[in-house]
Amino acid sequence: MIVYAHQSPGSFNAAVRDVAMQELEAQGYKVLVSDLHAMNFRANATQDDIIESRAFQYGDETMHAWMEGRLSDDIMAEQHKVEEAELVIFQFPLYWFSVPAIMKGWIDRVLTQGFAFSLQKMYNNGIFKDKKAMLSFTTGAIQTMFRPDGINGDINITLWPLQNGTLHFCGFQVLAPQIFWSPAHCPAAVRTALLDGWRARLKGLLTEKPLNFAPCELFDLSFQGGFMMWPKVREERESQPYGLTTGHHLGKPLPPDNQITAQPANESSAKPACKK
Structure with a gap:
């Protein structure tokens, strides 16, 4: 499954998504893509997420709604994709050191309590412990800006909330991120090389050791x-x-x-x- 968030079909992110689809399909995998902008996926978590809402407390009620099949159709469709997936790739441009709002909305609304986590089932004992997930993203900044002595600080700290606090918390085995450093400032030949490197990695991606x-x-x-x-x-x-x-x-x-x-x-x- 590829959860994809970019507005432009001609973007470098779209090219990265397409390479993943082509290579994984060539390996015999079925690839499901959730193009969040094309889907007009709603980012804000509201009472509309629950059919026949009763006493609206979002976290608890979405858990009960999931158990009873009362979540909105768009959430349930995405949850079915996650259930089918052996690997979930989040493809996006890094916005404000995080995911775009539409992808954050997908995380907030789709990874509901009960479906994706519970107090008893979290981290390495989590619900998705038999699945893999990873971040694949572009940056506006060059790589040195995200070093411990670079102006943006250590990229490892930037990624901790997403990789540990979201993916690992839900039990996913988290593969190392695929980071495309500042493709907008790279010549065409370098962007082609970046895509070739991604294609090469995809050939053995499912056998990689997680973080x-x-x-x-x-x-x-x-x-x-x-x-x-x-x-x-x-x-x-x-x-x-x-x-x-x-x-x-x-x-x-x-x-x-x-x-x-x-x-x-x-x-x-x-x-x-x-x-x-």
Whole structure:
């Protein structure tokens, strides 16, 4: 499944989408595309998302509406696509260090509680743990602007809310992002090379190792324990030069390129935590 957000059919994002469709179909995959602008997909989450709304509290009521088949037709159609998908690619231009509003609306409305997550089923124990997902996007900025010493700051920090807080939270195995740095400022030959590189990656995309995140087993998953990391795990990390992930830095330097490169799991981060 490709969730696509760009207004122009002649955009570089459209070319990237088309390459993905062509290559994956050539491998024998069925590719479903949700062209959000062409669909006029509604971005704002409202009471209209629920048929026969009763006591409107969006999060809880959409969960019950999903269970009872009372979500609006556009949401249900997208949820069926996600259910079918082995891989979900989000294709978009980076807007304000995030996804465009129409794609954020897709996330808000389609990934409802119950369907995509619950307090019991999240992160590596999440509902979509057998599915893969990834971000594929263009930037206006050149690559050096998103380095730790670049003016925009570390791209790994920019990607953490989307990759951990959305995709990994729903259980997806998150593949490394495909980043097209500033194609608008590249000559045609470079843009062609970027598309060729994407095509080459797609040939082995489904076999790639996903990014590393902190597993739930490292945390006390109770309200009494505050969903905090077990003290023993923190003790084990004291001797490590880097934090566990971009978000779980533990006051240490961030692990290099934690959100853009799949790396071998650190042995101490892969172990289940000790019991109380």
